[in-house]
C-alpha cells in the first residue's frame with residue numbers, strides 16, 4: 397500500500413517520534429529501514445516500498461522543505477526564474493546518500509521472495525509542490541506559472557528529470573527490484589500539457605534509467621489519467637501502471653491490460669468503511685480486471701484513520717480469492 401503506508405500503524409508512529417521529525421526519519425537509514433519493514437512483518441505483503449518521500453528531491457536540490465503536523469509539506473515557493481536557476485542537481489545523489497543507504501539495508505533485511513520497490517515523484521507532481529510551496533487541491537499556482545514562465549517551468553522540469561533519473565538509478569543499484577514514478581496530479585492538465593509535462597519527461601526518465609540499468613523495471617502512476625491511460629503506457633514506456641479508484645475497469649481491462657500489467661484500484665475509503673462494503677469492493681476489483689495481470693493494491697495512499705482490522709480483512713480475502 398503506497399504512501400503513508402505506516403501511518404495507521406502504532407509502531408510507525410512510535411518510530412517517528414523517536415526520529416524527531418518526518419524528514420529526520422527519511423534521512424535516518426536505521427529507522428527508515430525499520431519503518432519500511434513494519435508492514436511486511438505485520439501483514440506479509442508481497443512487496444515493500446522504500447520509506448522516504450517524493451519531496452526529498454527538492455530538499456536535495458536546495459529548496460527548503462519541512463513537514464508540519466496536521467498541515468503537510470511546506471516549501472519556500474518558487475516564484476521566479478532566478479529561484480529555478482538556483483536549484484542544483486549535481487549533488488542530489490550525494491545528499492540523498494542516507495536514503496540510498498536505507499535501500500541497501502532493506503534489501504539485506506527483506507526475505508528474498510519479497511519484492512522491494514523504490515520510487516520518486518514525477519517531475520510535474522514534484523514541480524507543483526515546489527511552485528506552490530505546499531499541497532494545493534487543483535495545482536493552481538503551478539498551472540498558472542507554467543503559462544506565465546514557460547521557459548523557467550521547462551527548465552524546472554528538465555532539472556527534475558535529471559535529478560530523478562540519477563536518484564532512481566542509485567536506488568536500483570543499491571538493490572531495489574523495481575521503481576515507481578508517482579504522478580499524483582497528472583490528471584489536472586490539459587491534453588497538450590499532459591504530453592509536455594507528463595508523457596515526455598516520464599519517457600526521458602524511463603529511457604535515462606534503462607540506459608544506465610538495462611532492463612530496469614519501472615511502474616508509472618498517473619493518477620486521474622482516465623482515458624489517457626493507454627496513451628501513457630505507450631508513450632512513457634513503463635512496464636506496469638498504477639490505476640486509481642476512479643478508473644473504468646472494463647476500459648482498463650480491454651485497452652491497458654493486454655499491453656501492460658496494472659496495479660491498484662481499490663478505493664482507500666472502502667478500506668476505511670470495512671465490513672461488507674469492503675468485501676464487495678474487493679470482489680468488484682478482482683472480478684473487474686484480468687487477474688493474471690493485476691497486482692492488487694489501493695487506488696491511492698492509505699489514510700491514517702484506516703482500522704488495522706480492515707487491512708487484515710482485505711489481505712485474507714484477496715489471498716483466498718481463486719478467480
Ligand code: CP3
Pocket residue numbers: 397398399400401402403412418445446447448449450451463467468469515517531578580696697
Ligand atoms: O508508503 C510509504 O511509506 C512509502 C513512502 C512514501 C511516502 N510518501 C511517505 C509519507 C511514498 C511513496 C510517498 C509518496 C508521496 N508523497 C506522494 C505521491 C503519492 C501519493 O500518495 O499521492 C506525494 C504527493 C507525497 C507528498 C506528501 N508527503 C504529502 C502531500 C504528505 C502529507 C499528506 C497527508 O495526507 O498528510 C506527505 C507525508 C507523508 N509521506 C507521510 C508518509 C508516511 C505522512 C507523514 C506522517 O504523518 O508521519
